[in-house]
Amino acid sequence: MFPIQFIVRLAASGLLALSLSVTAVTAQTDPLPSWNDGAAKQAILDFVTRTTAEGSADFVPPEDRIAAFDQDGTLWVEHPIYTEFRFVIDRAPDLVKAHPELADKPAFAAILSKDEKRIAALDARELFEALVVTLSGMTPDALGEEINAWLKTARDPRWRRPYIDLTYLPMQEVLTFLRANGYKTFIATGGSVGVVAPYSREFYGIPPEQVSGSAQDLKFEIVDGKPVLIREAKLSLDNIEAGKIENFRMVYGRTPYAQFGNSSSDDQQALQYVKNSPGLRLSVAILHDDAAREYAYGPAQGLPDSPVGTFSQEMYDLGQKEGWIIVSMKNDWKRIFAFED
Amino acid sequence: MFPIQFIVRLAASGLLALSLSVTAVTAQTDPLPSWNDGAAKQAILDFVTRTTAEGSADFVPPEDRIAAFDQDGTLWVEHPIYTEFRFVIDRAPDLVKAHPELADKPAFAAILSKDEKRIAALDARELFEALVVTLSGMTPDALGEEINAWLKTARDPRWRRPYIDLTYLPMQEVLTFLRANGYKTFIATGGSVGVVAPYSREFYGIPPEQVSGSAQDLKFEIVDGKPVLIREAKLSLDNIEAGKIENFRMVYGRTPYAQFGNSSSDDQQALQYVKNSPGLRLSVAILHDDAAREYAYGPAQGLPDSPVGTFSQEMYDLGQKEGWIIVSMKNDWKRIFAFED
Incomplete structure (x- = not known):
């Protein structure tokens, strides 16, 4: 259901050095193999088809293709504590x-x-x-x-694995799929940009400058004749609640075409703003409803409340009304982690 | 004096659509034709050679190649008023x-x-x-x-031309040259990001998300049932003085390898910080000393003071001491504007 895509890049830097990489995605290859067939997977595939196919009424020029992802609870495990x-x-x-x-x-x-x-x-x-x-x-x-x-x-206490293993395989596939179709991927986290940016490339293939987060002031000082920047105990950008979309738009001057999140505490307004922006937009909210393979918390759909990443019934109803894609981890994800059999 | 570079990109997006562009820069082509031969031009060429040639002691991996440019007085005319x-x-x-x-x-x-x-x-x-x-x-x-x-x-009152014509041709060449060598180019302005980002791609080939500037708060509101963001009369990011480098580093999590500026009021600390960072770094300060073709103001080198873009003698001495490249518009630039004969 998505177009044949060829992306061939031949780039060389430095004297006579050449590198060649070829990526070819054909209609025979499923770009989202860890997703079960269903409305959520289909909606993501359709969104990419409609925004990237030349001649499509919803075509988005490559330079405008921006997608933003919350981290905690959207790209990796957040429960019971960030x-x-x-x-x-x-x-x-x-x-x-x-x-x-x-x-x-x-x-x-x-x-x-x-x-x-x-x-x-x-x-x-x-x-x-x-x-x-x-x-x-x-x-x-x-x-x-x-x-x-x-x-x-550091090891996660439940799975006894490094935290990089706790990133969600289906979401890594979405990141790769969007990038293969010309989307520039960003993180929009309620967490600290100073903490997330240093590992964002290794964990998600996202460069530091494409991480938006809550940010503490830096202070320029001359120490022993040399200039340094020191982190201050003062929050300059606060990405909680509407702050996430306010700061993203303020800093980057762009509205994403696709927004992924899971929490009423810092994703709701971003998902709402993106979905209501002109053109075809995709807002995706991840519902943690898989107590066996990960965790189940809400309180959307009667799931137990959680100190982190609360998905309220109000946000659920808003998403249904506005046509967000609500992803059931239990039903929509075939595999959650790469380490699963 | 710089390596043969081949950059070939073949990229296609959309069903069976193909586009091909080939850029080849050879040793026979001068990437900075509007610069007079001299120390400033040679320093820029050498910096690019040394940071991009494989095997060079100063090699910078492509993903780390970041360059930041002040706008007013560095990329276009700022005098007598921004x-x-x-x-x-x-x-x-x-x-x-x-x-x-x-x-x-x-x-x-x-x-x-x-x-x-x-x-x-x-x-x-x-x-x-x-x-x-x-x-x-x-x-x-x-x-x-x-x-x-x-x-x-709008027309500039002196030259009676649109402001896009008031961008400096030598600096447009530097932007293009750095990008052709894998550098990601950013604007770091003391001006408003909300004003500069909307035209940055057309004027400088720099996408909005790579513009750092002073920024006013946005406020999320629901108006007639729809979410909107409204600009508030409150400065959230202030890029004046050290704020320029503090905010750049806070927002993007990166230190540029090359920094271009001209003003003691908002470039001095950025130029100082970049030049003193580990590895080979380039700090370039533009001295407006050409009263005939543009303007002459300082007060560095005894030039008259100016209400904007002051280049103090203190900054001049600091730049000399630290090995910044100080560009004399009069001596180093063969042409200043593209419209000149």
Whole structure:
């Protein structure tokens, strides 16, 4: 149901160096093999066909093909606690050692307990403030090296695997499929751009400059005669709630043609704005309804509530009314992780 | 003095549609024909050779090749008043008609007078506040359409030409040369991203998402049941002084390998930060010392002071000490504008 696509690139840089790569996607190859046949898969295939086929009424010029993806709960596991918070939990003890007064703050007390239920019970903004303090005082490069080093050794407690394995295979296929059809892919996360950008290329094939996230101020200083930038404990861009689409549009000056998310707390307005923009737009919301293979939480469709990534019944009803694609992980995804048999 | 480069791209999108473009730059072709031979031109050629030749000690992988350009005074004329302010001057009367109380504010009184000397004499921040008010209350798309319509009819008062003609030919050549060698080019302006991004592709071949600028908040609202984003009279990202490099690094998570600017008021710290970053980096500062063909202002090298784009002697000395390339428009540029004979 999608056009034959040939993308051949021959690019050489440097003296007489040549490299050749050929990608050919034919009608015989399923670009989304981890998706079960059904309305969700078909809607994604149709969207790409209609926006990329020359002569289509919904054709989008290649330079305007922009797609944005939430990370937590959309590209990888977020339940019961965001991976970024696990990093903060591991990092906080050193900070509190240097600043013992922080131990009295409820958020730090919970973080130091390493009790994930207690941490998850914290007010989201309270937790985020502790995160902002923990992720300040260093250069952005130092934080990038730290998160990448952590990701090499840290293991998810349920699957006992590195976090890169917890990315969703069906969504990796969507990223690849969109890029093969000329879409420039972006991350639009409620999490910290300073944490996500350093691994976005390795994990998702998305370069750092195409990661939009909540952002802490950087401060220019001259230290020992050399200029440095230091992360401040001050949130300059807040991607929670409508902030995600407000900041994406402000920073990039573009409205995505396709928006993927899962949470009422930071995706709802972005999905709504994109779907209502002129032209053919695709808004996709991932419903976590697979307690066996991943997690089930909502409270859309009567699923239990969750401290993270809440998919409210209100958002569900809005999505149905506006024609978003609501993906059931249980029914629409044949495989969730690459490591599954 | 630079390697033979072949860049061949064959890309097709859409059913059976094919497009072919071939760019071949050989040692016989001068990529910077509007530059006079000299240290500045040679430094740019050498930088590209050393960062792109395979096996070079200074080789930069293609995915890391980032170059950032200030706009006003670096890519086009800024003197005696920024083009963005001319747009605001033309736009302000309608705003004051709707909000007569604004006429009492000194900045608006000066703007309404259309006396450029009086406007230029305003405190920069006072002027910028008036700009922020003038450029608020509409959607970002509406502002984009407005600036592009204005640019079609507005004429520069000295040359009587559309502003696109006031872009510097030598800098257009640098943009093209860097891109042909795998560099991703960005604008890093002290001006408004909401004004510059809508024309950046047409004027400079730079897509909107690669424009970093001072940015006003957008506010998500539901109007008549539809979601909209409205520009607020509040500056969320301020690219003045060190803000330019702080915000670039915060938003894009990248440090450019090459930085081009001209002003002590918003390029100095960026040029300093880039030049002092690890690896081979290029910082280029444009000195406006050509009173005949463009303008001469400084006060570096004893040139007269200017209300915009001040190139201080302090910045000049810092650049000399740190090994920036200081471009004399008078001596280094054979042609300044494409319309010159």
